[in-house]
Amino acid sequence: MSSRMNVSCLPETKRVAVFGGTHGNEMSGIMLINMWIQNATEIKRNGLLTKPFIGNPRAVEKCTRYIDTDLNRAFTPENLSSPDEGLPYEVQRAKEINQMFGPKGSSDAYDVIFDLHNTTSNMGSTLILESLEVGPQPQGVLRSNVFESMRTIMKHALDFLELFNSGVEFPPCTVEVFRVQERMDYPRDINGNISAMVHPHLQDCDWEPLNRGDPMFLTFDGRTILYEGTNTVYPTFINEAAYYEKQQAFVTTCREKLAANAIRKASK
Amino acid sequence: MSSRMNVSCLPETKRVAVFGGTHGNEMSGIMLINMWIQNATEIKRNGLLTKPFIGNPRAVEKCTRYIDTDLNRAFTPENLSSPDEGLPYEVQRAKEINQMFGPKGSSDAYDVIFDLHNTTSNMGSTLILESLEVGPQPQGVLRSNVFESMRTIMKHALDFLELFNSGVEFPPCTVEVFRVQERMDYPRDINGNISAMVHPHLQDCDWEPLNRGDPMFLTFDGRTILYEGTNTVYPTFINEAAYYEKQQAFVTTCREKLAANAIRKASK
Numbered sequence: 228m229s230s231r232m233n234v235s236c237l238p239e240t241k242r243v244a245v246f247g248g249t250h251g252n253e254m255s256g257i258m259l260i261n262m263w264i265q266n267a268t269e270i271k272r273n274g275l276l277t278k279p280f281i282g283n284p285r286a287v288e289k290c291t292r293y294i295d296t297d298l299n300r301a302f303t304p305e306n307l308s309s310p311d312e313g314l315p316y317e318v319q320r321a322k323e324i325n326q327m328f329g330p331k332g333s334s335d336a337y338d339v340i341f342d343l344h345n346t347t348s349n350m351g352s353t354l355i356l357e358s359l360e361v362g363p364q365p366q367g368v369l370r371s372n373v374f375e376s377m378r379t380i381m382k383h384a385l386d387f388l389e390l391f392n393s394g395v396e397f398p399p400c401t402v403e404v405f406r407v408q409e410r411m412d413y414p415r416d417i418n419g420n421i422s423a424m425v426h427p428h429l430q431d432c433d434w435e436p437l438n439r440g441d442p443m444f445l446t447f448d449g450r451t452i453l454y455e456g457t458n459t460v461y462p463t464f465i466n467e468a469a470y471y472e473k474q475q476a477f478v479t480t481c482r483e484k485l486a487a488n489a490i491r492k493a494s495k
Numbered sequence: 496m497s498s499r500m501n502v503s504c505l506p507e508t509k510r511v512a513v514f515g516g517t518h519g520n521e522m523s524g525i526m527l528i529n530m531w532i533q534n535a536t537e538i539k540r541n542g543l544l545t546k547p548f549i550g551n552p553r554a555v556e557k558c559t560r561y562i563d564t565d566l567n568r569a570f571t572p573e574n575l576s577s578p579d580e581g582l583p584y585e586v587q588r589a590k591e592i593n594q595m596f597g598p599k600g601s602s603d604a605y606d607v608i609f610d611l612h613n614t615t616s617n618m619g620s621t622l623i624l625e626s627l628e629v630g631p632q633p634q635g636v637l638r639s640n641v642f643e644s645m646r647t648i649m650k651h652a653l654d655f656l657e658l659f660n661s662g663v664e665f666p667p668c669t670v671e672v673f674r675v676q677e678r679m680d681y682p683r684d685i686n687g688n689i690s691a692m693v694h695p696h697l698q699d700c701d702w703e704p705l706n707r708g709d710p711m712f713l714t715f716d717g718r719t720i721l722y723e724g725t726n727t728v729y730p731t732f733i734n735e736a737a738y739y740e741k742q743q744a745f746v747t748t749c750r751e752k753l754a755a756n757a758i759r760k761a762s763k
Contacts, residue, residue: 262715365634367634369693369734
């Protein structure tokens with residue numbers, strides 16, 4: 228049958244890690260992981276080893292994003308191969324995590340890592356490659372609705388892997404995605420200080436179209452700055468707390484459709 | 496005239512300080528103060544010296560609540576009289592601020608201090624004694640609506656002082672207030688870890704009545720914990736990020752009416 232031709236056969240998923248606290252002030256993942264470390268019943272699945280893990284325990288203890296440097300940007304080849312002495316805490320931690328769950332690209336590496344994050348942006352539930360972003364939720368706050376969303380998504384993700392391992396074939400589908408295009412900084416004065424805020428018409432409007440001429444920023448002296456790009460874009464991570472230091476007010480994305488093949492487990 | 500009998504005559508207000516960044520991750524006050532330090536036109540009033548001031552510059556730089564200890568809890572008589580050597584940063588800073596704007600209770604002290612704060616709780620705009628709390632706004636985020644609210648309130652507060660100084664008499668009035676009663680902690684397990692979240696029916700319901708039998712917390716295993724007090728209370732600071740470390744899920748308040756006398760400036 229021709230439909231069988233397009234089935235992608237992928238290796239069985241044996242080991243899954245679920246990370247929370249990669250950023251120490253993103254509470255939903257931290258609380259879920261701590262709960263699952265105490266009692267893993269909820270994340271057990273047939274034929275699957277599931278490991279809950281706190282990424283940055285020292286930052287969790289201080290309820291801060293990181294101690295020395297952003298752990299989520301620390302898994303570079305340079306860092307992972309650097310000698311052990313005198314490293315920033317998160318670089319040392321990245322090396323340890325790479326040993327435990329990798330090494331990256333090796334046959335010893337875990338098959339899947341879910342990395343649970345929160346955002347202060349109004350993004351709903353967002354899958355970003357391996358990581359999972361759910362908001363809006365302020366840093367250091369645990370909101371039950373955000374917690375339960377993340378818990379439900381993880382349930383479905385693990386159910387999916389269990390079914391996949393059992394040999395179920397999943398049909399082809401089309402998925403709407405947003406592809407990141409450009410990072411937009413806040414307007415700044417000559418000293419580099421922020422001189423405008425996200426415009427109230429853009430605030431909380433993650434994933435909604437931004438067209439040429441739409442309000443984008445509001446300066447402290449009351450002027451509106453318009454979006455002047457020619458293409459419609461879909462801003463997201465709008466006014467995320469952690470991205471002020473990364474000089475990013477939001478990112479623009481474009482909307483695309485991806486066609487996914489049917490998939491099933493490869494025969495041994 | 497008998498109505499003249501109840502006018503409270505108060506001394507002229509000569510010097511006013513406006514503080515932002517007492518907590519280094521509460522962005523509205525920080526941005527307003529920085530803006531007013533660069534250009535004070537907006538806060539100038541006849542006959543009033545108005546001083547904009549960043550309370551905790553090192554915490555602002557790191558976008559964190561504090562470096563060593565909470566500055567807003569550091570102005571104790573013990574701290575203010577302690578010898579200078581080896582002090583936590585915020586205790587040292589409290590002593591400096593007390594020298595600049597106090598000393599507390601002395602005739603050299605500023606007449607009024609406005610201390611601008613943000614909260615992650617859904618509290619709207621709240622006047623707390625001298626301090627001013629506006630939310631909801633996540634830590635490290637600047638929302639234009641919260642920024643503009645705070646700016647407007649400060650405009651009216653300074654206008655009021657200018658009118659008062661000019662001799663205008665303000666009529667008596669009745670004000671509805673909420674008086675803090677009890678600090679409520681999160682439910683905890685035997686290790687002291689949080690075992691429940693603010694219930695979704697209570698989340699964001701600051702200032703609304705909580706009656707006996709109303710949902711208060713939701714445990715991680717799905718049980719609802721009800722409010723069992725006999726009196727109706729008005730919770731606020733519900734799920735404030737900064738109060739997890741203070742073991743506080745919310746505070747209860749009772750609603751009261753206060754009668755204020757008419758006031759005017761005392762004759763010299």
